Amino acid sequence: AQPSAAPPLSAPLRDLPWGQLNFLHTTDTHGWHAGHLQEPSFSADWGDYISFAERLHERADDEGVDLLLVDTGDRIEGNGLYDASDPKGKYTLDIFAEQDIDVLCSGNHELYKSNSSEAEYSVTVPKFAGNYIASNLDIFDPKTGEQRPLAQRYKKFTTKNQGIRVLAFGFLFDFTGNANNTVVQKVEDAIKEKWFQQAIRDREVDLFLVIGHILLRSIEFASIFHAIREQNWDIPIQIFGGHTHIRDYAKYDSKAYALESGRYMETIGFMSITGLSTGGKETTISNAPSGRDFKPSASPSFSRRYIDNNLFSFYHHTSLNETTFPTIHGRNVSSMISSARKKLDLDKQFGCAPKDYWTNRVPYPSEQSIFTWLQDEVLPSKIHDPSRGDTPRMLITNTGAVRFDIFKGPFTVDTTYTVSPFTNGFRYIKDVPFSVAKRLLQILNQEVPQLWPASQSLAYVSPAPLGQTHPSNPLYNPHPHAQTPLTPLKEDKDLTPGYTTTDDAGTDGDDTIHAPITFYRVPNCIESRIAFPPTTSSSKTETNTQTPTSMQSEEDPTAIDLIYVDFIESYILLALKFLGTDYEERDTAVYMRGETLTSVIAEWVGENWGCE
């Protein structure tokens, strides 16, 4: 852990359900490789994870079983360790590559900007040569301009100890927001490709391993699953997903399961399968030196565990302690992280937050909602372009732009990036009739499938128990994460608050037994009204709905400047069209050149939150 990280707290733990083939899974780490310095439950860093994996490998080898590591993308954007460097990722790409990962793929965040996908292509893919898979992702080679697979399409290998023959794929959901130097092939088209159809007809396979930056209960995974099943009615399939930042485990059939392992280095997913055939070994009997015999089974068993990323859990699961647990390699990587954090001055303070502000742990609007704070305090005081004088204005931002909570206490360089990592600037359309502008938020906050493709949803609800999955999805489960807490082994009062996951296998997935936390859904977008005539509802926006007619006075402005973060421009223009106007991109212009949501927040904190 990093020197300034909060020490982990002891808590009742469930053991890891070891099997014949075991996996550790990370996803959506978003640059949090230093771990969470202010949250004891998640305070282990990437160096500790390396020690953990090395210790579990020792145990796997001792017992003659196998352990594979998987990462399903979104490794970047979301933490100062990645975002504060110039170029971005100067330190994290090397730090990440210290882990020995067997199968990995890209997320959407690696592709928003051409710089980051080029870094994947020139740094991460070669570092993980043979392991990085891009089943539906191409890049235009920056040197030749030629369109090429970002990495190999699939991988076949045999596990070291058990001799399990694994055929692995690595997909990305049907993402369309990538920069124009990459090409994402729709999953439904990729699985029709000759290479895929040939691969799934391979009869020398004991396990299909499908990893993807894709939510588990999605049409994309469903179609890959069905394509494999059409050719292989009973070969086990293990799926690893990501993107929605939740803990989830889904049963596809009795021999096919899928795991998603949260976000931001909060969770290390553990998965095991027992009863696989081992075609890569002469005999299936007693491959394990420990004498455990894993005969292939007509009904292999699958188990999952969500490990809280902290040293208390790691010591427990390795039966080691502070002295015996860390490996030299792991320690060195923790030092690489501390030195990068120092060089980036991530602990430099802009001010001190007087209380906690939450993205999803309190309802919106409310006194402790980060969105209410932005809407009512930060944006009204900072959103002003002098060239537009005192024109009444409305700013709309997607809530997905705000990625994490603010804890009471120091608000640092790192905090600015954990809250708001994106570099999008502001744009605006001048003189938009208020009668139109006031209806925008309601349109943007509707789940309108005709307007927004499901996988393109503006919303990002982290780690909300309310599924984001569109109901047209054949695997749709209306209650994937019921809010009812699991029955704790001990009285709630003795437990620390944390994840209490309900998934397709029940309520015993989390390694740490916690008291439940309630997560609340937030709207796709919020708006802030600024410099409105005082008798209207002013900057205190009517949340999530249009302003009721009764609230409007004669003094409503006739026209306003409509400002938005440029990431949502296409949605704003679409919604304006839906409202009967014909605004085009040429009607838009930069607002507050050079400023971003990140810079505005950092400035506001510096001006308003002193430290005592």
Ligand SMILES: O=c1ccn([C@@H]2O[C@H](COP(=O)(O)O)[C@@H](O)[C@H]2O)c(=O)[nH]1
């Ligand atoms: O420039 C950007 C890029 C992304 N977003 C928001 O992030 C989510 C996607 O994040 P995941 O980690 O892949 O879930 C996207 O839907 C936007 O809400 C952004 O605001 N600006």
Ligand SMILES: [Zn+2]
């Ligand atoms: Zn993500």
Ligand SMILES: [Zn+2]
């Ligand atoms: Zn994602």
